[in-house]
Amino acid sequence: MRTDWSMDTRIIHSSQSPDPLTGAISEALIPAVAYAFPNAETAAAVVAGDQEGIYYGRYGNPTLRVLEQKVAELEGGEDALGVSSGMAAISIALLAFLKHGDHVLVTKDVYGGTYSFLTSLAPRFGIEFDFVDCTNLEEVKLSVKANTKALYIETPSNPCLTVLDIQQLSTICKQFQIPMIVDNTFMTPYLQQPLLLGADVVVHSATKYLNGHGDVVAGIIVGKKHQIDFMRKKIMGDLGQNLNAWESFLILRGLKTMGLRVQRHCSSAQQIAEFLDAQPSIRRVNYPGLPSHPQHSLAKKQMKAMGGIVSFEVEGGLMAGKQFINSLKLAMISFSLGDPETLVQHPASMTHSSIPAGERLKFGISDGLIRLSVGLEDPADIIRDLAQGLSAITPQMLNETRVI
Ligand SMILES: Cc1ncc(COP(=O)(O)O)c(C=O)c1O
Known part of the structure; x- marks a missing residue:
């Protein structure tokens, strides 16, 4: 892909090229669960993450991999993980940074599902939270505790359309050495690229504008390769929140427009x-x-x-x-x-x-x-x-x- 292409062109061409065997321009739909390896050594290298590859449908599939690479590129991230819903993306991203005894700061008007996860499910696993007015940077700084392990924001927020300063908030996060997770669902990378403004992880409900046709429930997480590897292997795979090939194909199709x-x-x-x-x-x-x-x-x-x-x-x-x-x-x-x-x-x-x-x-x-x-x-x-x-x-x- 040419690096000087604009977002409009990259949306169409990034990570995608005609199938080398058939010349097919639209993405191949590969629903296979199992993948054959030439030998045991290669299989072991792929499972260990030492070699790029797909080994079992619960950890991904080739159609999804194209989608992941495309969204990672559009968001300016190292890698991405496609999952079964926006809530799967949000919960996986939060669980990747939070464990028993940890605390997360959350912008005060978040999507209802995120609120429900944080207030009902997360406390059962010993995770603490505080909702803060993230338009008030002083309040954010004062709310960071010794056990705060992440800041989670949504901008513009659902449903009040509050806009938060990603760059300023990311500076605070860097000061306290905590990662910042941004729900970019309302914007898409077409309108806003939080990673380029200093955020660490971006989550999407791909159910919305990325697919754009109201016929898929899906989520995507974008971040550093080691973070995405951990989320894929240790959270998404273990919880079984994978995204299938058909839905990946539909999102790839939706993304073109x-x-x-x-x-x-x-x-x-x-x-x-x-x-x-x-x-x-x-x-x-x-x-x-x-x-x-x-x-x-x-x-x-x-x-x-x-x-x-x-x-x-x-x-x-x-x-x-x-x-x-x-x-x-x-x-x-x-x-x-x-x-x-x-x-x-x-x-x-x-x-x-x-x-x-x-x-x-x-x-x-x-x-x-x-x-x-x-x-x-x-x-x-x-x-x-x-x-x-x-x-x-x-x-x-x-x-x-x-x-x-
Ligand atoms: C901003 C935002 N984030 C996340 C979600 C959750 O997405 P999903 O329904 O795909 O789980 C929604 C759903 O409406 C949303 O509006």
């Missing part, structure tokens, strides 16, 4: 955020592309564009919010994001319902908050749909505020 898709998601989201911001029935719009966003200038510096997710609060809280999403005709009520279809959801009762109401409010996830994953449809049609949804909110609902 990631540049175009992400550009469209971003330009439509910007138009939609501006539309929502101008509506009297909308109390607050969270979108890094709006000048009113608290980290707008950081976002412009750190991100190539602002992403496809917009969240907002309708006047009238929960009742009005529910009426609004129930009235939408084009946008579908759904848990996922990053798909061709516009998807809308209510974090308090859906993706972030594992967070108790009091905690949720501290994280900025109010009962009236709505998250919109802007799809690839004509933005004018999406805006018309949102306008007709807003018109379904009655004046009585506008006075309602209730905690579920």
